[in-house]
Amino acid sequence: MNDTVIVSSGYVVGWGTLALINAGxxxxxxxxxxxxxxxxxxLGPIATxxxxxxxxRNRPFG
Known part of the structure; x- marks a missing residue:
């Protein structure tokens, strides 16, 4: 029996998109x-x- 966990590509794309949105x-x-x-x-949604x-955040020099 194969114990490899397969992550769907949709999940990975969604997680990456969320990370980009959070960066912005x-x-x-x-x-x-x-x-x-x-x-x-x-952390995904927790970071959001x-x-x-x-x-x-106030910038001290700008």
Missing amino acids: LAQGKNRSGLGWFLLSLL LVLVLLGK
């Missing part, structure tokens, strides 16, 4: 787009929830 949302809140993209790849609940 993070940049709109003056946060690191790359950092939130990578975090979203790990945290990001939505966070307020906009």
Whole structure:
């Protein structure tokens, strides 16, 4: 019996799309787009929830 787990491509595409959306949302809140993209790849919808609940960050030099 083969114990390999097969992940559907639709699930992977959706997870990646969510990570890209989170990166854009993070940049709109003056946060690191790359950092939130990578975090979203790990946490997915949980990262989205945290990001939505966070307020906009004030930049000290701009």
